[in-house]
Amino acid sequence: MSQIHHAVREQFSRHAEFYARSTVHGEGDTLGIIVDFAEPKGTEKVLDIATGTGFMAFAIAPLVHHVTATDLTPAMLDKAGELAQERGLQNIDFQVATAESLPFESESFDLVTCRIAPHHFQDVPRFLTETHRVLRPNGLFCMVDSTCPESRRLIEWQNRVEKLRDPSHVWGYPPSQWREMISQTGFKIVRESDTRNAEIQFSWWSERAGNPTELIEELRTAFDELTQEEEEIYAVRRDDNDFYFAWPMYSVKAKKSGERKSGN
Numbered sequence: 067m068s069q070i071h072h073a074v075r076e077q078f079s080r081h082a083e084f085y086a087r088s089t090v091h092g093e094g095d096t097l098g099i100i101v102d103f104a105e106p107k108g109t110e111k112v113l114d115i116a117t118g119t120g121f122m123a124f125a126i127a128p129l130v131h132h133v134t135a136t137d138l139t140p141a142m143l144d145k146a147g148e149l150a151q152e153r154g155l156q157n158i159d160f161q162v163a164t165a166e167s168l169p170f171e172s173e174s175f176d177l178v179t180c181r182i183a184p185h186h187f188q189d190v191p192r193f194l195t196e197t198h199r200v201l202r203p204n205g206l207f208c209m210v211d212s213t214c215p216e217s218r219r220l221i222e223w224q225n226r227v228e229k230l231r232d233p234s235h236v237w238g239y240p241p242s243q244w245r246e247m248i249s250q251t252g253f254k255i256v257r258e259s260d261t262r263n264a265e266i267q268f269s270w271w272s273e274r275a276g277n278p279t280e281l282i283e284e285l286r287t288a289f290d291e292l293t294q295e296e297e298e299i300y301a302v303r304r305d306d307n308d309f310y311f312a313w314p315m316y317s318v319k320a321k322k323s324g325e326r327k328s329g330n
């Protein structure tokens with residue numbers, strides 16, 4: 067397992083319980099957008115990659131035939147399994163798997179979903195190639211991830227800030243790069259949407275990872291570097307003691323071609 071995979075497991079094993087209860091992660095428009103993009107008919111075999119504690123899998127499961135929910139972190143899957151049982155969801159199975167190497171036959175799913183996780187992936191092109199491989203012809207890939215504005219300065223700023231706070235953050239891409247990578251994999255992009263995640267309270271976000279005071283101050287200073295226009299991009303809202311912000315999100319619906327290629 068790579069160093070990045072270890073960092074991800076470390077980070078998410080410590081926070082599985084917290085994550086499952088987090089409204090910042092469990093709410094916001096992105097679940098509804100993916101369900102809407104997927105247009106489920108009730109017959110689909112779905113793969114939810116990097117399911118975490120299962121928010122995406124739980125939203126889509128009642129609308130499809132079956133969901134296979136995978137993640138790199140066993141502690142997150144254990145929590146997801148517990149919650150699925152509590153909710154009486156019986157058409158989900160859970161498997162440990164990395165997004166870059168999926169333990170499934172080619173053309174075995176109708177729909178692949180992935181929500182707010184690829185910025186942790188070590189190798190996004192491999193994740194996309196694997197997603198494409200496991201989808202049947204005409205299958206759908208519906209994804210949402212935190213994204214960066216199309217500005218070199220903000221791409222660097224946002225990734226620096228995210229990585230400072232959470233070492234398991236790898237890279238967040240702007241929409242233009244997502245489009246390029248998804249198209250190069252062989253998908254046709256059919257829909258896109260820009261939104262924001264739920265509003266995040268700075269003190270909650272910066273302290274959550276058990277970060278030391280100096281690091282929290284470094285993060286606060288980084289936000290102070292933003293111009294007023296840049297603050298608007300991140301919906302920064304200040305009150306007396308704290309401030310709030312929201313990361314931009316990129317959602318996409320992409321389709322695999324209906325033509326079978328030999329070897330895939």
Ligand SMILES: C[S@@+](CC[C@H](N)C(=O)[O-])C[C@H]1O[C@@H](n2cnc3c(N)ncnc32)[C@H](O)[C@@H]1O
Binds near residue numbers: 122138
């Ligand atoms: C921010 S959580 C998102 C979870 C979930 N999709 C949701 O919507 O709440 C990110 C998850 O990605 C998983 N993850 C990170 N890198 C991964 C990889 N390379 N392969 C599979 N899972 C990964 C982590 O273990 C974690 O559970």
